[in-house]
Amino acid sequence: MEKYxxxxxxxxTKNVPNLKVGAIYNAAHFSDWDNIIRLSESAENLYGAIGVHPWYVSDLPNNWFELLKNKLTENQKLMVGEIGLDKHHDNMDLQIDIFAKQLLLAHELNRPVQLHCVGAWEKMLAILKxxxxxxxxxxIAHEYSGPLEIMQRLISEYNFFFSYGPRNLRNPLRILATPMGRILSETDGDNPDGVISVVEQMAEIxxxxxxxxxxxxxKNTMGILRHDQTA
Ligand SMILES: [Zn+2]
Known part of the structure; x- marks a missing residue:
């Protein structure tokens, strides 16, 4: 059987079944962190990303940053995510502040980032610059939905990977424009085995x-997961 x-x-909310595939579980709310950590410790092919999603930036304890930093430091297997900007949600200034802090923390601890960016790519580029x-x-730009010109810049100027899921399959122009060495697959759902069908449809496209x-x-995914974590 192929590896997915x-x-x-x-x-x-259900029990995690014995998965046929590897998976990176992403936190959204800070209350997800401990469950994600437990899950990532439960099997070799399960990984976790903890962080504050742009939808939940106004619902944080005062010491969230110290908590996040401590948990990441204690768990070398964790990424930072999912973090980013979303124009459909309030508090853009606060979103930018919380995102930038987590981006710099990922650099400091040498961890990959899971990025959520919706309708805010100009602001995102300004922060990256x-x-x-x-x-x-x-x-990892998850479910990339921005313009193709910005995608080209994310590839040539920054080390971006693009993770595609069911919504991208319905409008595959970004999949077609992504270099093979930068493509990843995802479900963004709660049943990672669904990624097998995503990969089959990407192959067809x-x-x-x-x-x-x-x-x-x-191979692309393993290249990210096995990066040197001794910063
Ligand atoms: Zn997500």
């Missing part, structure tokens, strides 16, 4: 054999 990886999923020398080594597609994505 869901690089962006979320906690389930401002901290150009303090960016984490890998940033890109007109390559499903096995080859699975191998490329698995």
């Amino acid at each position: 990886f869901d690089s962006h999923c979320h906690l389930s 401002m901290y150009r020398n303090k960016l984490p080594s890998f940033i 890109l007109n390559i054999a499903p096995k080859k597609m699975a191998d490329i994505i698995y």
